[in-house]
Amino acid sequence: MDLYLTSEQALLRDSAAKFIEAAGPKAARGFRAQDPSFSAPRLRHAGELGWLGILVPGAAGGLGLGLTELALVLEQAGRGLVCEPIGLAAISAAALGQGRTPHPVLDRAMTGAALIVPAFQESAHGDDPLAPRTHVAGEDGALRLTGKKMFVCADGADGFLVNARGRDGPALCYVARNAPGCTLSRTQTVEGRKLATLTLTDAPADLIPPHSSSRNAVDALHNLVLLALSSELLGVMEKANEITLDYLRLRKQFGKPIGSFQALQHQAANIYVRIEATRSLVFQIAANNDAFCIDPATAIALKAKASEDAMIVTEACIQLHGAIGFTDEHDIGLYLKRAMLLSALFGNAAAQRRRYIAAADLTA
Numbered sequence: 393m394d395l396y397l398t399s400e401q402a403l404l405r406d407s408a409a410k411f412i413e414a415a416g417p418k419a420a421r422g423f424r425a426q427d428p429s430f431s432a433p434r435l436r437h438a439g440e441l442g443w444l445g446i447l448v449p450g451a452a453g454g455l456g457l458g459l460t461e462l463a464l465v466l467e468q469a470g471r472g473l474v475c476e477p478i479g480l481a482a483i484s485a486a487a488l489g490q491g492r493t494p495h496p497v498l499d500r501a502m503t504g505a506a507l508i509v510p511a512f513q514e515s516a517h518g519d520d521p522l523a524p525r526t527h528v529a530g531e532d533g534a535l536r537l538t539g540k541k542m543f544v545c546a547d548g549a550d551g552f553l554v555n556a557r558g559r560d561g562p563a564l565c566y567v568a569r570n571a572p573g574c575t576l577s578r579t580q581t582v583e584g585r586k587l588a589t590l591t592l593t594d595a596p597a598d599l600i601p602p603h604s605s606s607r608n609a610v611d612a613l614h615n616l617v618l619l620a621l622s623s624e625l626l627g628v629m630e631k632a633n634e635i636t637l638d639y640l641r642l643r644k645q646f647g648k649p650i651g652s653f654q655a656l657q658h659q660a661a662n663i664y665v666r667i668e669a670t671r672s673l674v675f676q677i678a679a680n681n682d683a684f685c686i687d688p689a690t691a692i693a694l695k696a697k698a699s700e701d702a703m704i705v706t707e708a709c710i711q712l713h714g715a716i717g718f719t720d721e722h723d724i725g726l727y728l729k730r731a732m733l734l735s736a737l738f739g740n741a742a743a744q745r746r747r748y749i750a751a752a753d754l755t756a
Contacts, residue, residue: 435507534596
């Protein structure tokens with residue numbers, strides 16, 4: 393797919409590519425045993441570049457850009473195995489700034505001084521974000537949340553955006569990490585990042601109002617999450633493929649580069665087709681949707697495809713590397729592990745397909 397960018401978009405992409413030069417497999421390995429499992433100064437650097445406020449209107453101090461710009465930055469983050477949760481931080485900042493009066497924590501979220509992340513999942517198999525079991529009680533200004541969220545990227549987080557069931561339907565609420573009744577239990581992942589179970593027991597919260605163009609604040613943020621994760625998965629696939637193609641050109645067997653063997657060429661062609669199809673869908677959705685009014689069915693379809701293709705592509709790249717690809721010392725394995733994490737977050741391919749049936753009003 394040929395992607396035609398404006399000069400400003402190309403400059404943003406090149407800036408993101410320069411940012412990831414200091415990331416990569418070596419940095420990702422180094423963060424495995426650290427707490428938090430990313431660099432706080434680099435998150436603040438991303439804030440200084442404006443990326444955490446990329447969707448926040450200029451009137452609120454953000455860049456006021458669109459989904460294409462967000463996708464370009466996160467594609468590069470995926471390529472570089474960036475450990476800083478730039479995507480989750482950026483879309484959370486967008487949610488905090490979508491009301492008439494931005495939330496007080498927005499400025500700190502945009503600069504990277506505070507990390508705010510979504511907390512939506514309530515089961516291992518994906519959920520309907522508009523029908524959570526977590527519930528909110530009380531009046532605006534004195535809200536209380538009770539419930540449990542799983543697989544939260546709470547590593548280093550200062551607050552959470554939680555979907556809850558209210559009297560008037562699903563509500564999006566902000567909960568501070570140090571709020572009374574807010575507890576976390578963390579689990580190490582195969583990728584090295586820590587996920588947490590967030591338990592809320594009558595925890596105080598702030599209501600986040602919806603954007604004027606969105607159907608619902610929860611729905612808007614959830615669709616942004618799916619696009620952000622899919623954009624990062626695209627970058628993971630691209631870089632894994634580039635590493636593999638270099639290996640096919642250099643590795644020799646029977647006196648020839650193994651890339652000259654037709655069976656491996658067919659495999660490489662299949663990988664290329666999957667990557668380009670995902671890229672086409674990412675940027676088609678980004679170019680044709682308002683940031684706060686993404687069509688739910690297309691966002692779900694994108695996450696289903698990106699999750700499935702990322703796993704197929706990275707697994708194929710491991711196989712094309714032969715025995716060396718299965719070792720932890722080789723970089724290609726880190727891309728499979730990152731794909732495993734991002735594919736599972738907020739529902740894997742199977743969960744997204746189940747949701748698509750309902751969102752597109754189909755019958756199974």
